[in-house]
Amino acid sequence: MILLPLSLTVSCLLALGSDVLAAPHPSLPVGQSISLMRRQAARRSPAEQGAYLQKRRLALEAKYGIGHAKNKKRASGFNLLTNQDADSSFIGSLAIGTPGQSFDVILDTGSSDLWVASQNSTTDVPNGVSTFKPSSSSTFKSENKPFDITYDSGAAAGTLAQDTVQLAGFKVNSQTFAVVNQVSNGVLSTPVSGLMGLAWSNIASSGATPFWQSLAISSGTLDSPLFAFQLTRFNNASNVQDLEPGGTFTMGAVNNSLFTGNIDYQDIPSGQVGYWIQQIADLTVQGTSINLSSSTGTPNAAIDTGTTLVGGPSDVIERIYAAIPGSAQGTGQLQGYYTYPCSTQVTVTLKFGSSSVAWPISPADFEYQQDPNDPSQCVGAFFPVDNSGTTAPAWIVGDTFLKNVYSVFRANPASVGFAQLSNTALAMNGKGGAAPSPTIGSAGAAVSATGSPGSDRTSNSAMRIQAGAGLGGVTVLAAVTVMGMLF
Ligand SMILES: *[C@@H]1O[C@H](CO)[C@@H](O)[C@H](O)[C@H]1NC(C)=O
Ligand SMILES: *[C@@H]1O[C@H](CO)[C@@H](O)[C@H](O)[C@H]1NC(C)=O
Numbered sequence: 001m002i003l004l005p006l007s008l009t010v011s012c013l014l015a016l017g018s019d020v021l022a023a024p025h026p027s028l029p030v031g032q033s034i035s036l037m038r039r040q041a042a043r044r045s046p047a048e049q050g051a052y053l054q055k056r057r058l059a060l061e062a063k064y065g066i067g068h069a070k071n072k073k074r075a076s077g078f079n080l081l082t083n084q085d086a087d088s089s090f091i092g093s094l095a096i097g098t099p100g101q102s103f104d105v106i107l108d109t110g111s112s113d114l115w116v117a118s119q120n121s122t123t124d125v126p127n128g129v130s131t132f133k134p135s136s137s138s139t140f141k142s143e144n145k146p147f148d149i150t151y152d153s154g155a156a157a158g159t160l161a162q163d164t165v166q167l168a169g170f171k172v173n174s175q176t177f178a179v180v181n182q183v184s185n186g187v188l189s190t191p192v193s194g195l196m197g198l199a200w201s202n203i204a205s206s207g208a209t210p211f212w213q214s215l216a217i218s219s220g221t222l223d224s225p226l227f228a229f230q231l232t233r234f235n236n237a238s239n240v241q242d243l244e245p246g247g248t249f250t251m252g253a254v255n256n257s258l259f260t261g262n263i264d265y266q267d268i269p270s271g272q273v274g275y276w277i278q279q280i281a282d283l284t285v286q287g288t289s290i291n292l293s294s295s296t297g298t299p300n301a302a303i304d305t306g307t308t309l310v311g312g313p314s315d316v317i318e319r320i321y322a323a324i325p326g327s328a329q330g331t332g333q334l335q336g337y338y339t340y341p342c343s344t345q346v347t348v349t350l351k352f353g354s355s356s357v358a359w360p361i362s363p364a365d366f367e368y369q370q371d372p373n374d375p376s377q378c379v380g381a382f383f384p385v386d387n388s389g390t391t392a393p394a395w396i397v398g399d400t401f402l403k404n405v406y407s408v409f410r411a412n413p414a415s416v417g418f419a420q421l422s423n424t425a426l427a428m429n430g431k432g433g434a435a436p437s438p439t440i441g442s443a444g445a446a447v448s449a450t451g452s453p454g455s456d457r458t459s460n461s462a463m464r465i466q467a468g469a470g471l472g473g474v475t476v477l478a479a480v481t482v483m484g485m486l487f
């Protein structure tokens with residue numbers, strides 16, 4: 001991978017920024033005055049008069065941003081993603097502060113807080129991980145409140161603050177986020193500096209309205225109150241680099257070149273908004289439906305871009321592998337997983353809500369990796385999770401599934417939609433190359449964190465800085481999973 005010196009990267013971005021962001025806005029040439037002298041009205045035909053009146057109306061609307069102009073202010077933007085460690089994580093880039101400090105973060109629909117590592121981390125931050133410097137931002141405000149996230153084998157802790165956050169062409173002022181100064185080993189892995197939660201405010205540890213939700217509830221800011229993902233697959237490609245092109249995140253619109261056919265939206269079940277919940281209506285393995293009834297109750301799933309694999313109730317997971325001859329529970333390092341013969345191509349399908357569509361997961365995604373001790377056996381991507389005593393749903397449906405569809409997360413009506421990937425999208429799978437160069441949104445609009453629309457269009461400097469790539473190769477299984485599960 002070729003790394004640009006940092007200064008060069010930044011200056012290229014700035015150059016791009018002014019170009020891309022040149023939003024049309026009417027203005028008078030400076031220093032020119034307008035004569036107030038009343039002119040004799042020219043004779044106009046009725047058609048001309050009509051056209052003239054329309055022009056006046058549009059001019060007024062443009063000035064106040066109402067009527068037709070209201071739509072013009074709306075926008076969408078996108079962010080090219082990075083696929084880390086053969087589909088382990090999908091990373092986007094954002095900027096925090098004034099001037100913007102850029103970070104690579106996991107874009108996570110399974111949680112609702114934004115946090116980045118602090119300059120003053122008391123625990124080791126891996127080489128190549130950018131850290132946030134509050135003193136370098138003129139808009140930084142500390143909230144002086146502690147923040148922490150805990151999970152199975154690690155934690156991140158720090159303090160809450162507010163600052164300007166930019167992602168995918170949008171800017172939210174006074175966004176609450178956490179500046180984290182304690183991170184357990186393995187949580188940050190170069191170049192990831194933190195995480196952007198893309199679920200709903202009611203599950204935010206900070207209590208803050210998440211970035212995406214501020215935009216979605218601010219009327220007229222987004223073209224549509226939604227965001228969407230296309231995720232690439234590299235886990236069955238040869239010569240996979242640590243960082244590969246990861247697909248496309250789009251805010252405020254869907255990207256028609258990345259899917260075909262209709263988007264099959266299914267509502268989040270009533271009263272369940274928090275995670276992006278979908279009820280699993282049917283699950284087949286090799287064409288046979290699996291009994292979904294479980295001691296954990298309703299087969300609800302969080303649709304979670306921040307989780308690598310698919311977790312489900314142990315009794316149902318057991319039935320899935322019972323339908324795959326030669327499968328067995330993993331032992332030792334593979335404790336908590338199942339293995340099956342690599343020669344078996346396993347196809348699982350999932351149906352959600354009241355949909356008639358059974359979405360297939362490719363055998364390449366079901367096969368997570370080879371058993372290091374027995375290369376004829378493979379580790380399956382479905383594994384048991386125990387949600388008892390938590391508010392998490394019984395199932396966590398992560399990237400193993402999401403790489404197979406175009407996925408749309410819609411605020412209103414609160415729903416998740418899936419569509420078939422287009423050939424354009426599929427062609428990106430396994431297609432190596434540099435992980436994306438810095439991405440600038442195609443348009444920009446700013447809102448304040450309370451969700452009221454702001455009038456200033458603003459440049460988006462959300463940029464990705466290519467930091468030192470680690471060694472290629474498969475990350476330790478447990479670490480990857482824990483990371484995915486937790487967020
Ligand atoms: C980080 O450390 C620097 C230098 O010691 C200090 O000036 C700054 O206030 C610290 N920032 C935070 C957020 O603790
Ligand atoms: C749609 O996605 C493709 C692939 O990432 C990108 O090149 C294109 O610019 C996107 N289009 C829009 C309108 O966002």
Ligand SMILES: *[C@@H]1O[C@H](CO)[C@@H](O)[C@H](O)[C@H]1NC(C)=O
Binds near residue numbers: 291292293294
């Ligand atoms: C599904 O499993 C539950 C729990 O073991 C059982 O009570 C039920 O009869 C099963 N349903 C079918 C259709 O096999």
Ligand SMILES: *[C@@H]1O[C@H](CO)[C@@H](O)[C@H](O)[C@H]1NC(C)=O
Binds near residue numbers: 237238362363430
């Ligand atoms: C990887 O898996 C996909 C989906 O099953 C398949 O279309 C593709 O050919 C596979 N690529 C390789 C290199 O085997």
